[in-house]
Amino acid sequence: MSIQNQQSKLTIGLFGFGVVGEGLYKVLAHTPTLNAEIKKVCIRHPEKQRAAPARLFTTDAGELLNDPAINVIVELIDDAQAAYHIVTTALSKGKAVVSANKKMIAKHLEELIALQQQHDVPFLYEAACCASIPVIRNLEEYYDNDLLQGISGIVNGSTNFILTRVFDEQQSFDSALQLAQAEGFAESDPSLDINGIDAVNKLSILLTHAYGIISRPHELIHTGIQSLNENDALFAREKGYEIKLVAQAHKLKNGYIAAFVLPQFTEKSNQLFSVKNEYNGVIIESSLADKQFFYGKGAGGFPTASAVLSDLSALRYCYRYEYKKLHYQEPSLITNDFHLKVCIRFRGLTQVPHERFDIITEWSSSKDKCHVTGIISFKELLKSDWWKQPGVSLILYPDGIIDSYVPLKEHTEDAAEFVEQFAG
């Protein structure tokens, strides 16, 4: 039984019964107008106490995937590999699928789009980006590729929680991370969040719905807040900035797209400045509407359940992503041919290949650190990962994307002067 008619009843097979899964179960049970029922829940640990009747549970995935009465699979498990198997099997069997697994979706999006077309079934995943903020649906439905100038967002709640503690409460990065873990905003292994991998997974998904770009997350330049320390916070404060981890994609004058995840100095006048703690915020800029800002809870059981619920609600009305920018418009292309204005902190000159800077505009040095501000080609960041080494941090300036930069001779002289002074 597939979903064909408006207001069809959804009979759901649910994978995973953690905070999100249990929240979803409760809401569906208490909201009959949603016309959706969970028929079976597949779990991995049958011995655990569950807040639902025992007859609901099974450890056999096949009981859900092979049940013709189940027309929707909702996948809410952590394991990306298992999630991939579940989602592809369900789609191949003509079942609609809702998932929140950004890592899995970002990695396999091209194949997942093809499967949807091949089997003519919807696959929705609003919860995979910014949880409760309807950013995927809005990019898909509301912003035409031609007019979309850019998106920039705080899409990872854990790192934003840590940065908020550092800037608003003068905590150290280390103690802020510990607090984030204690409050459940960071995983016990927080490296996916801290290193920017979660953010770049989300950026990769957003790129598809914003610009029709299919990208491999690991091919997009990204870093997190792992290298930031109190010196960077001090440097930012002195200039009236805070630091945010920003995932962004911008259309350059030549029509190509610049996309990356980097820490960025953020001014008070930027809407992202006001995004605090575990919240997420996304600015969508279009040539007509100017800047629009979407803000809400980007993580946590209920906000994620809320996005899953919206997807279920949309399924009742036969909604599916049409991947319009990919199929009906000319998809945009990624470029690495632009410059960035960045601040790099490092310990010794050998760490920073100063000759790679196009221009150095400012530098300061003390016993144990040196900050240098300048303009650098984005391609230099692709060549090797010197800027991700321990002891080195790289932070983008506000409006730090330099669209068309013509190198001048004197710039190398600036760099030479810097080297001389620093060495001296």
Next chain:
Amino acid sequence: MSIQNQQSKLTIGLFGFGVVGEGLYKVLAHTPTLNAEIKKVCIRHPEKQRAAPARLFTTDAGELLNDPAINVIVELIDDAQAAYHIVTTALSKGKAVVSANKKMIAKHLEELIALQQQHDVPFLYEAACCASIPVIRNLEEYYDNDLLQGISGIVNGSTNFILTRVFDEQQSFDSALQLAQAEGFAESDPSLDINGIDAVNKLSILLTHAYGIISRPHELIHTGIQSLNENDALFAREKGYEIKLVAQAHKLKNGYIAAFVLPQFTEKSNQLFSVKNEYNGVIIESSLADKQFFYGKGAGGFPTASAVLSDLSALRYCYRYEYKKLHYQEPSLITNDFHLKVCIRFRGLTQVPHERFDIITEWSSSKDKCHVTGIISFKELLKSDWWKQPGVSLILYPDGIIDSYVPLKEHTEDAAEFVEQFAG
């Protein structure tokens, strides 16, 4: 030729060639991927110089409405009565319609919904609420009635511009209004904006998409900023508030909806506090996602054209409002059975029927003004318009909706004490 197939070409008949109309014309001309062409533009003043070929223009509405090749009518004129005639005629002839005329839509929404059903054609009007912010589409698609706790928004750019000047730059209300007019954010007759009528028209439309409520705007309690003066600004500042004109609808514990437009003291922690100048902002609160905030330009030619363009883009994919809350869910009902915590400023005691207060918590008086803070039944505001009289202002407190209030005897004594003190 109706719009049936995905990616149909839109052949547009446009009414009105003001800032929005001309902006739309330019964008469509420069963006072939939109696959939409303006075939004819109906204008009222043929003698005016236009930035488009003369063959495009006509003064005969029938040339557009009777042309079978035109499958979309875009209506961008000021005159609500003429707009009503154009829209109803076009829908009756099976043409899709896009309009930005909030006044006309709010007044005739019930009939316009019926016409859409009867003739099986879409009628889209995202531009009618908050211009570039996709609030109608999000309420329609993304927030289920059962889970939607409330919406509150700054939906009128002119009044927000004036309030920003008063609070951020200490201007007087009068000079701020003059500046708003000079900068084009307020009409030469600004009363529709200033008196809250524009805001209540938008609230009326939002109520339909949020809760399935069809309401007559003039039946909803509303006022604007016409009575506010420097005393109110001073009173607000002393308490760390700003004043915003807020359109809001909230689900009470009994499931009924409280809805109105009133000036409200706003705290820094409220996202609406940060909405400045001509911008709009809307908070949507749901029981799962918590608070979400949408922000963007709410007025002006380009933001409005942007929303119209999104509607056109949606038409290409056969999108239409389904009025889900109205047709597929149990529509909510409006109630007047709740209380408000308000501050009322007045000149003489005869202006304020103090006996109507349930409790008076604070008052202050000087030679020419008196402020009284207390809790009052919403029904008292419906009975007569004493609170809209010259010299009287009424401002809602933050969290000023008192859901279930049980009057106690001592409250009337408080009121009596107040009268005594004020009289003495």
